Amino acid sequence: MRTLILLLTFVLLSVNNAFAAVGCDLSDPDRDVKRLFPESTGYKTEYVTIEERGGQELAGQIEAKLGEALDSFYETLDVPYAFYRVLKGKEVVGYVHGVNQKGQYGGMQLILATDLHGKILEFYYQKISSPEAKQFRDKNFTRNFTGLTLEDFLALTIPKGSQGVEIQDPSENSQKDFLATLRGVKKNLILLDEFVLGNNSSSVLQEGGNNNADN
């Protein structure tokens, strides 16, 4: 009994695994990938940082697409982004990627499953801290993102509004979390585009930029 008391006290005092690192991995990749892609037979995980793929210059390009600066504390160049290439046999059938996003009351973990062209197949919150978390998690809200691509978001300039994507804020008093969600999903798609899809959106960005200027 004494041994138990000593051990449990120490374990309770040593909850050093209560929080994850700053990257956004899937909490259970085997389960999550299979749920998102039931036909999949496996996946490959790749960790990429902005630092190793282009450094400050790439960060500038990402910020230009995002329409605002990356957070100087939690979106630094050395953040490791985990990309899951979903396999069916030897063939890649899609991608899963998550990002951390600052919300109004805490960190969000936004996970996207996309096809090979970056079109969203499913979006969900792996984590969200909000009094209205239930409304944000609701399938009626998250399924609005299905079918969207980065091109749909490039006309959207956070935090000015939600023009470009026709998605309604599901909350009553958490508009900041809604805007944070849009920003996070857009950032997720931009990083996927840069790191995995070979930067397909550059021309669209140019067009989008011109359109914005016209407006």
Place this chain on the structure above:
Amino acid sequence: MNLVSLSYKNLIRKKIRTGLTVGGVAIAVSVLVSLMGFDKGYQRGLKSDIDKMGYQLLVTAKGCPYEAATLMLQGGGGLRYMEQEVYSKIIQDSRIDKVTPQLVHTVADPDKNDGQGGMMLFMGIHPSLLELKPWMEYKMGGWFSSETALEVIMGYEAAELEQRVVGDQIYVPGIDQVLTVVGIFKRTGTQDDGIIFVPIQTARDLFKLDNKLTGIGIKLKQIDDLVDFQEDLYNEPGIQVISMAQVQGTIYNLISSARVMTNSIALIAVVIAVIGVINTILMSVFERTKEIGVMRALGASRLDIFKIIWFETVMICFIGGIFGNILAFLGGHLVEQLVRGVIPYVPSGQLIYITAPLVFSSFLGAVAMGLMAGIYPAIWASSLRPVEAVRGSE
């Protein structure tokens, strides 16, 4: 041609066989070095973790540890609680150098882990905590504005996970409360990095735990007083006293059984490697019976033959020792990741701690292994009679 170079040439005549034998020795040495490095690193990390708790004694309420752990894991009330009076009484003791009260509370957050739920760990603290843990410095911000402020100071990793900076808000599920971040601690490499700190009175108000405490951390002026002080507190009703030295000893004892098993594995690896070396050298000697007979007939002494065979064995173990240490260095990180994924509690810091003396002793051990393994084949070879050796191999 001297005997060492002759031995070397004998070895490279059968490159694959020699390579495999060296590989076996290298793996055995690598396992041995990694396990000994793990043992050293674990003890070092555990000691560091316990030292960084900042106190020598922890006073908690008496209670069933299973129940306490279950409650903590489910969220809500944690350990059984002590009354504030216990703290008020303890601080009267003149043997105490520093003392700090704590109120730990976990909150179940249903929106973590993809809606499966997780925990948020809150700790109500008093300014005296920073006297016991002077290494806890602010990355940004500072202490609470008042004893009852609806404010938090976040551990480094907690802030990182919640993406908070000073001035941000944080939502506490369950009690539907929003708190303001006023400070973030620098990384300490301890459990404190994952905790959200609130003023102790705020914790009592928020979690409806009026006048309650879950722990009192104590540091004495004289470490020699520890046993007497502990004995005195044992007589107090309703509380139990846990010495951090005891915690350390208990964990050492618990892992010692695992250590016996891992050391046995290392020993088995070494024995297999030794048998492999003996087998290789014996095969080599059998194949060269005629050659050895000719050498003896041409004037080589028994000692010369003994030395040639012995040098071969030592060379295999010498090279195996070098590669084994390299392998342990390169594979240490991988083993560390594996261990961290498997063992429930792993201390912070470097887990596989490979020191120069460890490398040196393992290297000497490998050479000694070669010296021992070579005796029988060398004696066997040197005892061959020239005529019989030449005739026997025909």
